[in-house]
Every structure is written in structure tokens, then in C-alpha cells.
Amino acid sequence: MSVHPSGRAAVPATVSVFSSPGSWIESAALDQCHQVAALDGMAHVAAMPDLHPGKGAPIGAAMASTVLYPFLVGSDIGCGIAVFPIALRRAVPERLAARFPDLDRALDPQRDADDPAWSVLAGDVPAGHLDGLGTVGRGNHFVELARVGPVLAPEHADRIGLATGDLVLVVHSGSRGLGERILREHTERHGAGPAPDPDAYLARHDAAVRWGSLNRRLLAARVAYALGAEPTEPVVDQCHNLVEIRDGRYLHRKGAAPGDGRDVLVAGTRGTPSYLVAAHAGADANHSVAHGAGRKMSRADALRRGRAKHTVEELRRTPVGSLVVCGDRQLLFEEAPTAYKRIEQVIGDLVAHDLATPVTTTVPLVTYKTPDVGAGRRRSRR
Template identity: 45%
Template structure:
């Protein structure tokens, strides 16, 4: 791995590439190569790369790409994936961590609600993957209970209903099997460049929008489930997708691990199981070339395969992954996933935030610290 020494003013900008990170950012050489390759795709006009940039399967993660043509592979299979932040009406002073940890294990059970009614209420067909609704899935998806560590902008925080004693939920997940089905229905050639005049192109556009809506509903259902388990109510602060396709400036904006923003809007920035997260306020005047997008989190520093053997080599190390320094808890009953998603797998979120601030992209509103991170648990119902 190498650390990039290219900033947003360096070579490559004239070719439509803007890098919103400084010389100290941890950027793999493979991610830089994927940026260069992305610029050669037919119709690509502009690329914005953020400090959480890392290599992906089909292209860079942590980037927004504007193109005259649609490239489904750049978005990938988890269409609509994003993060939503909620405020609980339960004050932090009343939280009992042991009881909360036991309660949140219930997220591993099947949802006890009515998925068909929830889908219909959202304008989606009731048979659109009802069994998956209210579930996180694997990978880097999570539901995290957080406490307020600092109010960086107390006035903006108050407008969001957050004070120093608030408890927050940050939910990261997407469209589950829906998105991969849409990508898999395309031929390899269509995944690389899709003709919108074809039936396959029109169907992809229509169903892609449905998958984005399904994913937002899924985050809301998960938050409602978590809140009910904690005997509280979850109030949405912001939902921010980061894997999606949208019309933009006469072309098509592809976001892959790049959070959708609006001028002055709120956006979550996820840290890791062992690091803070933030609620950010996007700049009112978007810097040129940012494509109305932001980093969505710290971004991976090490690939999943590289984490095996790096951490979790003994029972004591595994226990530390479940009980990180700082007193938080991680509920993850999949040993491989616990290792692959360890805090050490991710970049320093503070440095990512510093780059976003330095380039005038966003400012911090609330800093949070993890209390309970739910990833997976065995179903307890019979």
C-alpha cells in the first residue's frame, strides 16, 4: 500500500479528476489506478474522489462519477446503500449498557412486523423482497447506538434535536438482494455501459430508483426495530444514500461510497467500531468539481483478506474486538466478519474529516462515540 501525495490541485484536474484529499491521506495505489481507468470509460466527464477512497470490485469506492452514459458496474450491486442517523427519545443517562446489548441481539431475529404493508405504504410492490426487509445483511453494514461526544456546532445540533445527553442510532445498509438482482440481470457488456434506449436500460433505471427507496425504507425499519427493543422511539435526522445513479447536469451521476448532499444539508460520516463518527453539515456553496457529494465514512485501510492474521489471532484478541477500548460493545457472532470489520481495518476518521474541512466540503456538527454496534447474531426464536 502507498499513501498518495496528490491533492485536488495536482495533475489530472484538467482531465476532469478532482481529488479532495491532501498529501497525508492513506490512498492505495490500486484506488488511484481505478480512478485513472474510470476516466477512460466512454462518456465519463468528471470524477470527484474523497479521502475515504479505496479500491472496489468494479471501480473506486469513495468517488462520484459524472458520465454521458450509464455504467451500472460503477454503482455495484448494493444499490441504495447508505447511512441514516436517528435520535432516540431515550436520554443517555437512563441507558443500561448490559441490558441494551442483550436487547439489541433481537435484531438478529426475523422482523416481527408486516413487510407487505410497509412496502405498499412506500409505493413499492408488496412482494419486493419482503423477507429481507428490516435486516442488515453482512459486510460493513451495521446498526450502532451512539452517545454524543461533542457538540461542534451547538445551534445546528439543536435544530436537529440533538443535545449533549442524546442517544443516536446510525444505520448503514442497503437494498439487500434487490440491488444484486438488478445488476446480475444485465449482461457483462451492459454492466459496463448500458444503452438506455433498450428495454434493459429502461428497466434498470426504473428498478434502480425502486431499490434506492427500498433501501431507505429498510434503514428506517431497522431503526424502528432497534428503538422498540430499547423501549424508545427513533426520530429520523437524515437519510443519506451513497450508492446510486441520478440525472445530473445533462448526464448521469454515479455515486459509489460517496454521500449525496444538498447545500447546507446534514450528512453522517461513519468512523469505525473503535472510533468516533460525525454528523456533518455540507457546505452551502459546493466546491467546484465535488459533484454534490461527500465522503461517507473513514474508508477501508486494509482489505478484508488482509485482516485475517493481522488481528483476532487469540481468544483475548477476539474479546478485545468485541469489547474495544473505550467501553463500547460489538455484537458480531461471525468470527470472520468480526475480524474483517475490526477498527484497524479502517482509516483514521479524524484525518478524513480534516480533509473534508480543509477543502471546504463540510463542517462537523456533532461528534459521536460508539456504545453498541450490532452486526450479526444468531436468531433466538424457534
């Protein structure tokens, strides 16, 4: 327990969990919330219904403190989800999956100077960071072609400009190596301690947030051009790994999206819909909402259980009929839909706690994870 300068024990931070008895919340994740609540300066921890354990800090939480802790944001500063309308004449998953570009191959200003995706770049690349630019990354990151489902809140759907049957690109990615470098340089000197110079950290952090948003635009533009469409502006682009100053405190979000009157895409899995919501979370939730379904299994458990139940080919075709482009077999099992919580439960909890209003769903057609090298070789032999 921290101690007040007067010598009295400091009042511990409050912890609120926005879930229901039917939600899957691991005790280890709750333990991490209370560990964070015991940090010096911490005022309030709000845990979302997609809460699950992370490396040293819970994922799916918003944490308000008078002290800035970089480890509560993590290494993928600026990670977020954006939604881009896309106009295609026909959306046949089998044909479109084969046309996705190699999003493991970074855009190089010299080698790829003529790539039309550069058209979305306005000004300089934040922090001058070119490593990994235009790449999706590993883990739960993805680029997905999806179809908009039934409209659940017409007034919000009209405001956003989406209708049932529209096609969209959903892009989940972050700052790649830039955020990792920022956290590593901090932890090498200060471990999990606070930022000794918050303004200096925030300057680098803000550049990584801008970089993540640019990267999502570049990814969407690369895919749009490859599919024969023109790139568009995102109708949603919310970061869920960041810290901001609010009400005189540092509000850390790790796997939690800003919920103060913004539109948020709460990601499901590659085999379930995602939900676009109009968020209206208040101070008790640290003005935040869930960012996705949240893991139910560790990667090791998902790999072990998945190999016992599924074949690789079974995982390439999802329960909703969509296709998964992924040349990494291990990643296919680690990111299987069964490794995640039920997205309907997460959305139901947000609604029950009056944090968000569902607007519509996006149903996957093609989910890109990594290039399918084997498919490329098969096509080249024809």
C-alpha cells in the same frame, strides 16, 4: 482512449482527489479512478478522502458522465446511513446489547403481521421485494446505539435537533438482494457496459433506493421497540450508492454521499466516533462528500493481521468502551477498527477542501453486526 465521432481523440475526463499528503490513499484506488475517467462519456471523477479500491470501480468516488454505467453504482443500490433519535431512561451497554433483536431474521408480512415495526411502512413495499426486509446485511453494515458528543457547530445542531448527550440509532444498510438482482441482470447481458435503456434502469434503481430507505426505518423501529422506546423519524438519511441526473449528466456515487447542502453522517468505525457534518461541496467535488472512514486493509489482510494481534473477546469491547454484538468471528476481525482509515483525517480533509462543516460526533455504545448466538445460549442456561 475513446474516440470522438469526428475521428479526433476524445478529451479525457478530469480526476480530482480531495485528500492531503497525510491521507492513506492506495495507488490501486487511484488507478481505478483513472480507468473510470477513460470510459466513454466520462466528464469528471471526484475522489473522496476515504477512497479505496473496489470491485472494478473505486469506492469513495463520485463520477459524472453523459453515459449511465450501472457497475459504477454497484450491487448495493440505495445503501446509506440514517440517524434516528431514541429516548431511553438509562443507556447501559451491557444490558442493552442483550436486548437487540435478531436482525438477520427478515420480517414476514404473514408470520410477523403483529410486529409493531410495520407502523413505519407507508404504502407498499417498493418493487414488492420482501426478501431480507428488516435485515441489516453483512460486510460493513451495522445498527448502532450511540451518544451524541460535543456540539461543534451549534447553529447546525439546533437546526437538526440534536444536543450533547442525546441518544441516537445509526443505521447503515442498503437494498439487500434487490440491488444485487438489478446489477446481476444487467451484467449478464451487458457486462460492465452502459445501460442500453437508462430510463428502464433508473426506474428499477429508484425503487431500490426507496427500499433501502424503508429498510433503515424498519431496522431502527425493530431496535427501538426491543429497547423499550418508540420509533422516530430520521434526522439524517442519505444514500451513498446511487446515480442521479444532474446538470444534464449521470452522476454516479459509489461510497460517496450527496454533499449539496445536506446533512451527512460520515461513519467512523465501531471503535471510534462518527461525524455528523453539514455538507456544502461544489461542482469540483461532484457535489459529494465522504461516506465513512474507508478501508485501509483488505478483508483478507484484516483477518490475517487481526488474528495475530487480537482475541475475539478483545474485539467485542472497543477502545471507546462500547460493545460489539457479532456472532461471526471472521467478520469481527475483518471489520476491526484498525482495518479502516483514521476518521479524523477524513473529516480534516473535508474541512480543508471546504466540502463540509463538522456539526457533532456520535460515540458508539452498542454496535450490532450479527446475532451473538453464543450469548443467547448462555442467557438461556441461566
